[in-house]
Amino acid sequence: MANDLRASLTDLDVLVIGTRAGGAPLLARLASAGLRVAALEAGVRHKPAEMPTDEVAQASLFWMDERLSAGKDPLAFGRNNSGRGVGGSTLHYTAYTPRAQPDDFQLFQEFGEGVDWPLEYADLAPYYDEVEAFLGVSGPADYPWGPPRNQPYPHPALPLNGAALLMERACHELGLRTFPAANAALSRPQQQEGYGLRPACSNRGFCQAGCSTGAKASLDVTYLALAEARGAVIVSGAQVTNLIREGGRVVGAHYRQGDQMLSVRAERVVLAAGAIETPRLLLLGGLASGSGQVGRNFMAHVGVQVWGLMDDDLRPYKGIPGGLISEDTHRVPGLVGGYLLQSLGVMPVTYATQYARGGGAWGAALTEHLSHYNHVAGINVLGECLPYEHNFLELSNELDGRGLPKPRIHFSFGDNERRMSAHAEALMRELWARIGAREVWALPRAAHTLGTARMGHDPVSSVTDPFGRVHDEPGLWICDNSTFPSSLSVNPSLTQMALSLRTADALIGDLVTDWVRVGA
Amino acid sequence: MSATERDEILAALASPAVTAPTRAALLARLDARYERQHFTEAEFDRLRAVAVRLVPHDPAELDLSGLIDHRLQLRQTDGWRFADTPPDGQAYRELLAALPTNFEILAPEAQDATLHDLQRRHPHTFEDLLAELTEGFMAHPLTQYRFGYAGFMDAPGWPQVGPNELEAREIRYGK
Numbered sequence: 001m002a003n004d005l006r007a008s009l010t011d012l013d014v015l016v017i018g019t020r021a022g023g024a025p026l027l028a029r030l031a032s033a034g035l036r037v038a039a040l041e042a043g044v045r046h047k048p049a050e051m052p053t054d055e056v057a058q059a060s061l062f063w064m065d066e067r068l069s070a071g072k073d074p075l076a077f078g079r080n081n082s083g084r085g086v087g088g089s090t091l092h093y094t095a096y097t098p099r100a101q102p103d104d105f106q107l108f109q110e111f112g113e114g115v116d117w118p119l120e121y122a123d124l125a126p127y128y129d130e131v132e133a134f135l136g137v138s139g140p141a142d143y144p145w146g147p148p149r150n151q152p153y154p155h156p157a158l159p160l161n162g163a164a165l166l167m168e169r170a171c172h173e174l175g176l177r178t179f180p181a182a183n184a185a186l187s188r189p190q191q192q193e194g195y196g197l198r199p200a201c202s203n204r205g206f207c208q209a210g211c212s213t214g215a216k217a218s219l220d221v222t223y224l225a226l227a228e229a230r231g232a233v234i235v236s237g238a239q240v241t242n243l244i245r246e247g248g249r250v251v252g253a254h255y256r257q258g259d260q261m262l263s264v265r266a267e268r269v270v271l272a273a274g275a276i277e278t279p280r281l282l283l284l285g286g287l288a289s290g291s292g293q294v295g296r297n298f299m300a301h302v303g304v305q306v307w308g309l310m311d312d313d314l315r316p317y318k319g320i321p322g323g324l325i326s327e328d329t330h331r332v333p334g335l336v337g338g339y340l341l342q343s344l345g346v347m348p349v350t351y352a353t354q355y356a357r358g359g360g361a362w363g364a365a366l367t368e369h370l371s372h373y374n375h376v377a378g379i380n381v382l383g384e385c386l387p388y389e390h391n392f393l394e395l396s397n398e399l400d401g402r403g404l405p406k407p408r409i410h411f412s413f414g415d416n417e418r419r420m421s422a423h424a425e426a427l428m429r430e431l432w433a434r435i436g437a438r439e440v441w442a443l444p445r446a447a448h449t450l451g452t453a454r455m456g457h458d459p460v461s462s463v464t465d466p467f468g469r470v471h472d473e474p475g476l477w478i479c480d481n482s483t484f485p486s487s488l489s490v491n492p493s494l495t496q497m498a499l500s501l502r503t504a505d506a507l508i509g510d511l512v513t514d515w516v517r518v519g520a
Numbered sequence: 521m522s523a524t525e526r527d528e529i530l531a532a533l534a535s536p537a538v539t540a541p542t543r544a545a546l547l548a549r550l551d552a553r554y555e556r557q558h559f560t561e562a563e564f565d566r567l568r569a570v571a572v573r574l575v576p577h578d579p580a581e582l583d584l585s586g587l588i589d590h591r592l593q594l595r596q597t598d599g600w601r602f603a604d605t606p607p608d609g610q611a612y613r614e615l616l617a618a619l620p621t622n623f624e625i626l627a628p629e630a631q632d633a634t635l636h637d638l639q640r641r642h643p644h645t646f647e648d649l650l651a652e653l654t655e656g657f658m659a660h661p662l663t664q665y666r667f668g669y670a671g672f673m674d675a676p677g678w679p680q681v682g683p684n685e686l687e688a689r690e691i692r693y694g695k
């Protein structure tokens with residue numbers, strides 16, 4: 001077995017590090033093109049049927065190596081962020097999959113602040129179509145925001161739960177449009193190559209602790225299953241500790257599996273370990289240092305949540321937690337960029353710990369509030385975060401359990417984020433007040449990890465080119481949220497999967513050019 | 521935990537509406553007790569005295585302080601910490617040491633006054649401890665029963681998800 005694995009890890013065309021939205025679609029694309037590919041994934045496989053409906057027991061879905069949070073708005077990681085496992089954070093994502101809008105990619109052109117992407121919506125549109133069809137995204141006909149669709153969502157929208165229905169009513173009273181959100185969970189069964197039949201969502205509401213039925217399009221049951229069916233090798237429990245550079249090229253990686261230190265080589269290496277671990281590995285190896293941009297411009301979406309206590313018995317554990325959306329606040333006068341509104345179902349421990357952290361209440365006031373869990377409904381926003389000099393990742397002097405320096409992440413809202421957060425909080429408070437919520441409280445917050453190895457045309461101000469090739473490090477590509485030049489005011493995963501397929505096509509082109517050149 | 525509470529929790533966990541991995545996780549938690557290993561006896565007594573004020577509970581039913589001791593002994597983290605605080609174990613030790621020496625024998629109202637003061641002086645570590653206790657509290661099957669939480673009985677799915685659309689097993693369970 002060990003020998004088979006070793007044999008399958010020789011003569012690789014491409015090695016991928018990390019199996020989330022950046023790594024997985026690309027792995028499947030390359031394998032389908034007949035390339036010899038393998039992925040190293042730090043986490044293990046989490047089979048749907050073995051997943052308990054319990055948040056604490058599912059903590060192993062998250063990246064728990066300690067990170068240090070600095071700045072005026074220190075970010076919560078752990079259960080609030082990156083994943084660990086075959087499929088990475090898609091194992092725990094809510095599966096909201098809205099597309100970015102065309103103007104998201106051209107923030108600087110529109111406002112003279114932020115940065116423009118080195119690509120346009122039109123470059124991604126065909127990939128968006130492809131990803132949505134493959135995952136089986138459920139969504140409404142006639143979605144009003146963004147350009148008209150070439151094809152309808154593959155499945156009808158999912159049912160709205162209590163929080164979504166209340167938010168819908170409140171928004172309509174205020175004159176805001178809402179629609180059932182695009183969500184990568186199935187409203188009808190779908191056959192998936194390499195996995196089998198994925199059933200329709202049974203409304204069990206635990207998407208953020210792993211979907212035990214396979215209804216949600218996490219990558220293990222979609223692109224990674226396809227990749228393996230087409231011949232890709234996925235090595236789980238394999239954490240890369242350093243990249244190998246020889247003769248001015250990146251040619252492979254060292255990794256730890258159990259207590260063994262191993263290495264693997266390939267023609268090309270794709271770093272897809274997420275916006276914290278990717279720059280951490282680059283900094284550890286002193287790689288891609290030409291632009292001085294590695295670890296810089298760290299961004300996290302404005303993500304304030306507002307919760308209301310309702311008379312209705314809502315059972316927030318039921319139904320798809322990511323149900324309703326409004327993009328009517330995509331542009332707000334006085335702000336650079338804008339935000340979207342999304343309804344929130346919530347699991348009990350997540351709700352309780354957020355309330356404890358955000359509310360500051362303790363003692364009987366805390367437990368009394370928590371006893372009304374069945375009556376809470378939430379709305380959250382996802383808003384533009386500008387790249388700033390003062391937000392960055394660096395290596396600290398403190399070592400983790402594996403002997404590697406812990407990353408320290410500095411994060412403070414700028415003026416635009418503060419004003420956006422205040423605007424959004426006031427709006428959501430008004431929404432809940434409209435429908436007679438008894439108690440309303442807000443959790444100021446930021447979510448998702450973005451930036452830190454931005455793409456661009458100019459090697460002086462960016463780490464990769466518009467396709468993910470690292471400017472000054474032959475052999476190395478990056479394909480994950482770290483290449484985002486600006487945050488986009490939507491959830492990142494769908495866009496990341498589209499980028500992943502686009503990078504894969506460019507990578508195939510590069511390899512073919514090489515082979516033609518050497519006459520192979 | 522009264523005998524009735526215990527019986528109802530066990531009956532719910534035994535029902536076919538609960539998947540096998542869910543049942544295993546919750547049964548293990550129902551009676552979990554931990555031997556003190558990380559903190560000294562004096563520190564642990566103080567932690568427990570603080571814990572019952574922060575998140576009111578009966579330590580004989582829910583071993584929330586033991587759970588923290590156990591985690592620290594296993595050197596597990598929750599994936600991050602404030603950069604301006606020392607590692608969790610040390611931070612908690614310092615927090616406990618910052619309380620007046622007679623904390624344990626103060627009247628509850630006086631204890632709460634010192635805790636409010638502690639929250640002002642050490643906001644980050646206080647928040648971490650409060651969140652960790654709250655997690656242990658809310659994840660416990662007894663709390664879930666008392667709060668009428670039925671989300672773990674999800675094997676058949678939830679065909680009705682609108683407000684006030686409850687299944688029989690949701691209406692029946694808890695207080």
Ligand SMILES: Cc1cc2nc3c(=O)[nH]c(=O)nc-3n(C[C@H](O)[C@H](O)[C@H](O)COP(=O)(O)OP(=O)(O)OC[C@H]3O[C@@H](n4cnc5c(N)ncnc54)[C@H](O)[C@@H]3O)c2cc1C
Nearest residue numbers: 018042082083088089094095096240274275277491492493
């Ligand atoms: C509760 C929650 C809900 C969310 N919901 C949504 C949603 O609805 N829609 C959406 O678009 N996004 C959602 N997200 C955001 C998104 O899924 C990611 O969590 C976020 O973008 C951060 O992921 P990451 O870039 O750190 O990558 P990760 O998910 O952490 O991916 C990195 C992968 O690489 C592996 N890896 C890392 N380092 C190494 C190494 N050295 N060697 C080998 N492997 C390695 C990791 O194990 C992991 O599998 C949600 C996030 C959370 C926490």
Ligand code: SF4
Nearest residue numbers: 201202204205207211
């Ligand atoms: S609500 Fe649907 S998609 Fe989410 S975990 Fe449950 S079955 Fe899976």
